[in-house]
Amino acid sequence: MVVGSGGREHALVETLAASHIAPEMFAAPGNPGISRIAQTVDIPADDLIALRDFAKENSIDLTVVGPEVPLIGGIAECFWEEDLRIFGPSRAAARIEGSKVFAKELMKHAGVPTADFEAFDREGAALAYLRTRRDYPVVVKADGIAAGKGVIIARSREEAEDAVREVFSGKFGAAGERVLIEECLEGREASVFVMTDGVNILPFLPAQDYKRIGDGDEGPNTGGMGAYSPLMWMEPATYAAILEEIIRPTLHQMRLIGAPYSGLLYAGVMVTETGPKALEFNCRFGDPETQVILPRLESDLLELMLAVNDENLYGREVEWLAEKAVCVVLASEGYPETSHSGDEIGGLENIPVGVYIYHAATDERDGKFYTDGGRVLNVVGTGPTVIEARARAYAAVEQIHFAGMQYRTDIALEAIELEDI
Ligand SMILES: Nc1ncnc2c1ncn2[C@@H]1O[C@H](COP(=O)(O)OP(=O)(O)O)[C@@H](O)[C@H]1O
Ligand SMILES: [Mg+2]
Structure with a gap:
């Protein structure tokens, strides 16, 4: 189930x-x-x-x-x-996502490279700290899960103060009882997944997601407007460093504190000039990154998950297809501020080979599909190159239609430029 x-x-x-x-x-x-x-x-x-x-x-x-x-x-x-x-x-282990303060303290104790931070449980103390701080931007985060709306990159002290007040305003509920103020990192972001039984890890390949609503990363944040995998810009040595310096010490620390982590661990990573640094952890598969990772999986996912449950990942390997995958999210009118339901979706018949359509927020009545929320459909194209995977995804996107349909046209564009063919 x-x-x-x-x-x-x-x-x-x-x-x-x-x-x-x-x-x-x-x-x-x-x-x-x-x-x-x-x-x-x-x-x-x-x-x-x-x-x-x-x-x-x-x-x-x-x-x-x-x-x-x-x-x-x-x-x-x-x-x-x-x-x-x-x-x-x-x-206990899911707190790694449930509390950003917990995750940062865990990383600090484990020696995991991450942005410098301070945590506060009172507005006054956080504001006093900001008055002593000279360098901006800073990143202000609500401690708990806030549906992607609890992180503010503040360019000045005034913006940071407003962000702190917003976190403590009560609008995030219990998620806003503490605030983190972090150093702002620069670099390229990646989502890295591993499957783990608490001790052994199976790397589940990195992916790139696109959080902003508009092309060129303009406009407000969303749940994710697209993704692609693999990441040809990430050097194998960088990926190895993420596993050795971020993932392994984190899992080790979780065991030490009596909360061994098993399942899928998702690390949000910033690859900076001085190496990869952890931004955050999530305690489950990413959405929409999963949609570009699973079509590339050759191993039997169910077998691997059962092996995690039996704490029996030792010596196992995970096999991947050479395929590349690109996912374009189709969103409804008004997203992300609002969303529109009940618009009839057309063009879902005769989806070509190599394309997967995943439903994200649809409703079915009398054999017809309708929009039923913000992110409606995920269109995934696969192929031997990113160019082909991307072309297949966008050809299928062109075929699908509903009133007010929005999508980004630049998903995986940067990857094409890096592709060796
Ligand atoms: N320290 C940081 N420096 C620069 N950018 C950051 C930093 N922390 C977070 N971000 C940006 O904000 C986004 C959201 O932060 P994240 O910690 O992943 O929270 P969530 O996914 O729960 O909203 C990240 O994907 C990243 O783009
Ligand atoms: Mg995140």
């Missing part, structure tokens, strides 16, 4: 269903795209008890959690109490 309802979960369901184990698949709550390959169950992703009861009653052999909220809420412990298998970290 896969928990969640977005494009990431659609990609997970599709990849797990293709396992040679030939599993019977369920998804809670799933979406209309997922319902083609799995039996969807009407339980929201954050109803931990109902999910556990369903898993128990239906003898679900493995539950895979897509979003962070149930993990941070303790779904893993909830399942373990009933001896049910689940892929995802414990609540």
Whole structure:
């Protein structure tokens, strides 16, 4: 059973269903795209008890959690109490995403390269600190999860003060009880994924995502407007340094504090002039990065997840196809400030080979699909080169239409320039 309802979960369901184990698949709550390959169950992703009861009653052999909220809420412990298998970290380990202050302190103790920081639990103390600080910009972050809206890059002291006041204003709820003030790093950003049983790691390849709504990284932040993988700009030595200097010491430190991390660990990394530095950790697969990673996976994902559960990753390897993948997100009118539901989606028939369509926010009525939220569809093109993968993705995008459809036209453009062909 896969928990969640977005494009990431659609990609997970599709990849797990293709396992040679030939599993019977369920998804809670799933979406209309997922319902083609799995039996969807009407339980929201954050109803931990109902999910556990369903898993128990239906003898679900493995539950895979897509979003962070149930993990941070303790779904893993909830399942373990009933001896049910689940892929995802414990609540204690999921704090690595649930509290940015926790993650930064963990990194500090583990010697992981990351931006210098100060943490405050009172507005007055944070403002007093800003008055002593000379160099700007600084990055101001709410401690908890704030749907991508809790990070402000402040160019001046005034902007930083406003950001601190915003964090403590109550608009982020419990996520705004503490604030982080960080050094602003410069460089190129990447999302790095590893699968881990707490000790051993299987590198799950890096990807690049695009957070801003507009071409050229203009406009407000979103949940993600596109992605591509692999990253030809990242040197193998840099990738090795990320695994050795960021991932391994972090997992070691988690064991030391009695919160071993198992599942999928996602590190947001800035590759700076002085080497890679960790920006943050997430406790689950990235969205939309998963949509460009899973189509490239040759190994059996279900087998690997079962091996994580048996703490048996030692000596395993993960195989990748030579394919490249590019994902373009189609968003509804008004996104990200608002979103528009109920617009009929056309052009989903006859999707060419090498293209995957993942549903992210759709509704199905009488055999027709409609928009049902901000990020509606993920269109993934694959091919032997980024040029081909990208051309396939955008050709499929041209074929799909709904009122107010928005998408970026520059996804993976930078990668083409770097491609050796
Ligand atoms: N110290 C930093 N220096 C420069 N940019 C940063 C820094 N921290 C975060 N950012 C930028 O802000 C974005 C969001 O921050 P992140 O810590 O990933 O929080 P979240 O994903 O929870 O919103 C990052 O993807 C990065 O672009
Ligand atoms: Mg992030």
